[in-house]
Amino acid sequence: GCVTLRYTAPLKTVFISESLGYKELRSTAHKLLEFLFDYEVENNPIFFHVFSNGGFMLYRYIVELLHSHKQFSTLCVVGTVVDSAPGSQNVIGALRALKTTLGPKVNVLLQYFLLALFAVAVFLLRIVVYPVTKYFHKNHYDAMMEHPAPWPQMYLYSRADRVIRYRDVEKMVKVLQEKALKVESFDFITPAH
Template sequence: MEDDDIEYDITFPSPGVGIDDSDEELDEYVIEGESKEPVVFLIGWAGCQPKHLAKYCKIYEKSCITIQYIPPTDVSYINPKLMTSLATKLLDLIKDFNLEANPIFFHIFSNNGSFMYTEITKVLTSPGNKYKNLQVKGVIIDSAPGKRRVLRAAWAFAIASGQRGFARYVAYIGMIFYLLFLRVCLYFRMFFQASGSANPHRVYEDIMEDKTRWPQLFIFSNADKIIPPSDIIEIAEYRKEEFGVLVETLRYEDSDHVAHFKDHPESYTVQCNAFLDTCLKLGSDIDCLEDVDQ
């Protein structure tokens, strides 16, 4: 579907359908008893295709509404100031579909999805914003966030290009120079913009100091060649110790960047649904938003 410059897909619950109906163990984690279906925003990574993101809907298709969105990389890395506008358009979908009373979750992927998420949280915590009554309950962060490293980012883009063999390495070298050029251009552009403007190079710091306090589930792997597990462990511990955020982690040994669900579909599905269930049971017992007026 398309709505005023923003392309997204929305799916509604299909009771009785799941990733593997023969696996009775997964039924234990189907969210039940909710008067309003949870809404899960799936926000994709750089190079993600709609068909890739649609596979994650299987995790939630029994009992949740999913809104799938892939932030355009030309906006994320070339014209990031537009990210704030895209964030508000995504949040406006909640009102458009009359879902203001539904519990809301975010399931984001890699630094591209994280960049979109940081702009959403900035909107949600800004003084006087029109979304302050939204019922956000938690966020699942897959393969992110990672500190900005040109070489790793270039390799991620090379993989996303779909090239193989020698052509992939050519794309990798070319992307290194391209990202260095973009970084220089962006720094000059940011110099003339107001502080606090959307900046893809501050994703790690923005998530670390995020004003929201709803629970977080970090999913990552020791085998990730794009974002080292040490980055994610550091930020998970910081959020827990400094802000008292309820933080859960799911750590794999062998899956590659944003490939954890592909390699471990059952445990991934169980953990995501268990996390949603935990957040819903917490209800209003936790203060999810910092007082933005202080």
Template sequence: MVFFSESLGIPSLRVLAQKLLELVFDYEIEKEPLLFHVFSNAGAMLYRYMVELLQTHVRFCHLHVVGAIFDSGPGDSNLVGALRALSVILRHRSAMLRLLFLVAFALVAVLFHILFAPLTGLFHTHFYDRLQDAGSHWPELYLYSRGDAVVRARDVERMVEARLGHQVLVRSVDFVSSAHVSHLLDYPTYYASLCVDFMHNCVQ
């Protein structure tokens, strides 16, 4: 549902983003360095609102964010990838039910794109576009794969280029063959070392 609500310009994740940032104060770690680890497009949608709150909300603007890691995202609008992701979610359902859901999802997605995208574009910026031009300047690490059937590698690479254009310190690693959000499973030692090294560089 979050994908549809965001497409319609309904900021359904903004409240959740604020609650997550408030946890920093609940756990009394607001003076500690913060590093985001963002997974796939749903995570990127949530991160988009967290960045906005960090820049506009009085309570959060003093938090010390040192970096962000993106795993398997963000990806631009991609119906085929969305269908593949939904297929994975529904893999334990019967074949007929899975097919019904996929066809219904595809039809609704196409209708939303044709009927509502031009309208919502007047007052709502797509999360991918918003992240390309985000005002954040902490370092970013992008972990992706050409073998990802859900989020296209070229979408991540376009994001990297856009962030570099905003003078953000960016590193990207293409795992080449690992599937969507499976880089850690396929390359546990390498993945962990990339994240730990990035974290150390961010807090130094």
């Protein structure tokens, strides 16, 4: 059998902390990797399944720790499936994801206020000032293109996805293949996110 660790990042972390440049998911990544040693499975093959941008944000820090941390570099990672990710500077897709996450229980006026506030913040921080801020905090997309995982990866995506642009996924795959990494992809064409 397999040992499975599952983690879903909180709304605040994905849509606020990480969007504003706080590396909150880095400590989560560290804790998750420590769990592998706590469960004494560090010598077993490890496989990651990463879903959407929230999962990809966390995966970015896991990869960084596997590259840089002496204890974690001994883990035997055999591959990753990246499902419906990554997206790059897609404000509209991020707004759709946030609207879905907020759901119908949130007051409509509050929902639109939060969406407007988020859109302005992301536009300013991740598009307008990003050419300057990327020198001390790269977004997850650029960080993973620059320092990718060395193990095999499979990217699953759909052209009909309204949250993650298929062109972002295809660009990531192309860049990683140009680095001679074993990367494959599959476009499901019609399903949504």
